Amino acid sequence: MGITFPxxxxxxxxxxxxxxxxxxxxxxxxxxxxxxxxxxxxxxPRPKLVVxxxxxxxxxxxxxxxxxxxNLTDTLLVTIGCPLxxxxxxxxxxxxxxxxxxxxxxxxxxxxxxxxxxxxxxxxTLRDEFDPPxxxxxxxxxxxxxxxxxxxxxYLSVAIxxxxxxxxxx
Numbered sequence: 001m002g003i004t005f006p007x008x009x010x011x012x013x014x015x016x017x018x019x020x021x022x023x024x025x026x027x028x029x030x031x032x033x034x035x036x037x038x039x040x041x042x043x044x045p046r047p048k049l050v051v052x053x054x055x056x057x058x059x060x061x062x063x064x065x066x067x068x069x070x071n072l073t074d075t076l077l078v079t080i081g082c083p084l085x086x087x088x089x090x091x092x093x094x095x096x097x098x099x100x101x102x103x104x105x106x107x108x109x110x111x112x113x114x115x116x117x118x119x120x121x122x123x124x125t126l127r128d129e130f131d132p133p134x135x136x137x138x139x140x141x142x143x144x145x146x147x148x149x150x151x152x153x154x155y156l157s158v159a160i161x162x163x164x165x166x167x168x169x170x
Contacts, residue, residue: 002123004087018120021055021083025092030062037063046072049168053152054120057082058089064104065094072106076168079112079137080155081144085123100131110137113161115144115154 005013015022023029037059041047052060057079063069064077083089093101103110114124123129126137142161146154155161 002085002087002090002129007088010086010088018055021058024055024058025089030095034059034063034066038066038069041069041072046075048074049076049078049165051078051080051165052082053080053155054083054150057084058093061101061104062093062095064106065102069106074108075106076164077104077107077110078161078165078168079110079126080114080152080161081118081121081150082112082114082126083120083122085121085126085129090129101129103130103136107136111164112137112139113142113155113158114139115149116141117149118144120150 011022011026020033024033037056041050041063050060050064060077060079061084064072084093090101091098110126112124112126114121116124118124124141125139127139130136140160142155142158144151144154145157148154156165
């Protein structure tokens with residue numbers, strides 16, 4: 001399991017800087033926050049590319065594993081600045097179902113990008129965190145040039161991140 005903190009400390013620290021994460025993981029807003037993502041995934045044609053950042057990676061993962069979603073096919077998930085490697089987050093995924101957390105069956109591929117100084121992507125590798133298959137997620141450490149190493153636009157300006165998204169969207 002990824003980096004894990006005592007739960008009260010995790011809730012206190014994350015709640016101070018990212019209360020929306022606490023609202024999603026522990027509060028009453030999980031379904032309301034997940035609903036628009038599920039609606040977008042259910043649209044026709046089904047998406048071939050899903051890009052998610054920060055809390056969006058948690059919500060998107062939960063949506064992709066929702067049994068009411070149905071099947072997507074040939075979908076690439078790109079996670080950026082992702083906290084899915086943190087043990088406290090992993091324990092709360094899929095409405096608290098706990099580990100092992102499966103790779104969503106609808107995914108054809110998963111690319112994960114993290115800056116080593118991103119305070120949200122504390123565990124930059126996801127390849128060993130989800131079952132099966134092992135090493136499904138392909139992790140890449142990148143240098144986010146933004147002053148805030150978690151900033152989405154900074155990530156999108158990195159050549160490899162940009163290229164993966166543009167190629168998949170073409």
